[in-house]
Amino acid sequence: MSEHTYEITVIGGGPVGMFAAFYAGLRSADVLLVESLSELGGQTGNLYPAKTLYDIGGIPGVSGQELVDRLKQQVTHFQPTIRTATAVTGITPVDGGFTLTTTGEPIHTKAVIVATGGGAFTPRRLAVDYDPALDGRNVLYFVKNLESFRGLDVAIAGGGDSAIDWALALEPIAQSVHLIHRRNQFRGLESSVETLQASSVQLHTPFLIDAVTAASDRIDVALKEVRGPSSATLNVDRLLVNYGFMSDNKQLRNWGLELAGNAIAVDSQMATSIPGIYAIGDVADYPGKLKLIASGFGEAPTAVTGALNYLYPERKQALHSTQLYH
Ligand SMILES: Cc1cc2nc3c(=O)[nH]c(=O)nc-3n(C[C@H](O)[C@H](O)[C@H](O)COP(=O)(O)OP(=O)(O)OC[C@H]3O[C@@H](n4cnc5c(N)ncnc54)[C@H](O)[C@@H]3O)c2cc1C
Structure with missing residues (x-):
């Protein structure tokens, strides 16, 4: 000792x-x-x-x-x-x-x-049950290396600063970026929100994630409108969850x-x-x-x-x- x-x-x-x-x-x-x-x-x-x-x-x-x-x-x-x-x-x-x-x-x-x-x-997890084998492969809670998303279709869940930061950082790298948020308003810095709205990031609001299922080596992310009848499914390579910690x-x-x-x-x-x-x-x-x-x-x-x-x-x-x- x-x-x-x-x-x-x-x-x-x-x-x-x-x-x-x-x-x-x-x-x-x-x-x-x-x-x-x-x-x-x-x-x-x-x-x-x-x-x-x-x-x-x-x-x-x-x-x-x-x-x-x-x-x-x-x-x-x-x-x-x-x-x-x-x-x-x-x-x-x-x-x-x-x-x-x-x-x-x-x-x-x-x-x-x-x-x-x-x-x-620890990160706040998705509120829906999904196959845990997707964790770390298709469903991610951290971004360690932006380059690993090059050319991929990426969905991001969350409406705060860091979800917006991820979306903007990935926009020039990924093939497509979708941002899913349960409200129409984002909680980020005004300047980031303005940049987001002018970007090619596809916004899905007000939507919740209803299910995440494997689709060969990609995933289907099922979306449900909050207090509305609409639904949609995004077929993407990765889902980044950013519900805070x-x-x-x-x-x-x-x-x-x-x-x-x-x-x-x-x-x-x-x-x-x-x-x-x-x-x-x-x-x-x-x-x-x-x-x-x-x-x-x-x-x-x-x-x-x-x-x-x-x-x-x-x-x-x-x-x-x-x-x-x-
Ligand atoms: C998504 C996000 C974005 C942010 N963006 C910004 C920004 O743009 N600008 C800005 O200024 N701030 C930003 N912040 C806030 C900033 O990260 C924090 O203010 C900063 O990290 C605080 O530093 P810290 O060293 O006090 O604590 P932390 O960064 O929390 O580090 C504390 C360390 O202590 C260790 N630890 C805890 N308990 C123990 C223990 N018992 N024994 C040994 N080790 C222990 C932990 O493992 C950790 O490594 C952001 C925060 C988040 C979550």
């Missing part, structure tokens, strides 16, 4: 946790980054790697995957310890810091930054931290109700909180600085990377 005590342990290897671990390295902290999945990347890497993000400062447009790749490159600069496939299950205050119980070895640390985002999540942050309730709904309540230093534990990113809540990567990128230096001031109140350190990057 490792007896090493890290100065700062960041729990969660999403974009915000990765940036926090980098920034802690920039401030010369001995840092550990722990991620429950086998890959760093959080929501950005797992839920929307193909989406283009336009709201990261200084980058006019970047795919989720590219942002994650750049963050991975950045976080490794100061060679922090990174433990993937390890979930933190408990935080116990001990003399001089905390012991974290995990699905692997326990971790000893002086301070903690919780960046667990929405927790472990259910996240599980139940574990937080056992960590003894003051919560605000499903998130951790923090002050302006990103400090939680337990001294030495900070929270940032989607898991942190304070008045005016925006669940955006840009907000989390701002919260990370605040939390790292708060943790270092807590550990070493006498130390005065420079704040700018030009003075610290080497």
Whole structure:
């Protein structure tokens, strides 16, 4: 068992946790980054790697995957310890810091930054029964690689931002794109909805999916009009389901931290109700909180600085990377 005590342990290897671990390295902290999945990347890497993000400062447009790749490159600069496939299950205050119980070895640390985002999540599934053998082949809940749709007929179920993002990203790649939504209005950003309406994506609203059946190596997606008599069947290669995700942050309730709904309540230093534990990113809540990567990128230096001031109140350190990057 490792007896090493890290100065700062960041729990969660999403974009915000990765940036926090980098920034802690920039401030010369001995840092550990722990991620429950086998890959760093959080929501950005797992839920929307193909989406283009336009709201990261200084980058006019970047795919989720590219942002994650750049963050991975950045976080490794100061060679922090990174433990993937390890979930933190408990935080116990001990003399001089905390012991974290995990699905692997326990971790000893002086301070903690919780960046667990929405927790472990699973996609909301289609509401109709269908042959499970179609899962992962014709019926998909994630888009990992846009190129794998080249020349295919694709139906997308959903009416939110990410269903629209998938439809627009696939339009120039797939042979045809159908978007099925139970309402006539879409819930996406106004600019995306306008682009969608001007695109060649075929809209099927207000329709629900009534059945999905195999048709040799394609599928028939039966549609039924909501509160109307019409029906239709789309014969396509792939059905992408985008009904959102259910996240599980139940574990937080056992960590003894003051919560605000499903998130951790923090002050302006990103400090939680337990001294030495900070929270940032989607898991942190304070008045005016925006669940955006840009907000989390701002919260990370605040939390790292708060943790270092807590550990070493006498130390005065420079704040700018030009003075610290080497
Ligand atoms: C479809 C979609 C589109 C989006 N588009 C944008 C956009 O365009 N711009 C934008 O700014 N934001 C966007 N967001 C929001 C953005 O993804 C989040 O704000 C961001 O991912 C939050 O980062 P995070 O690091 O706090 O959390 P997450 O990305 O949720 O990462 C948390 C990580 O912690 C890990 N973890 C959880 N519990 C534990 C544990 N107990 N032990 C160890 N590891 C754990 C998880 O596995 C995960 O990897 C979008 C979100 C979605 C779902």
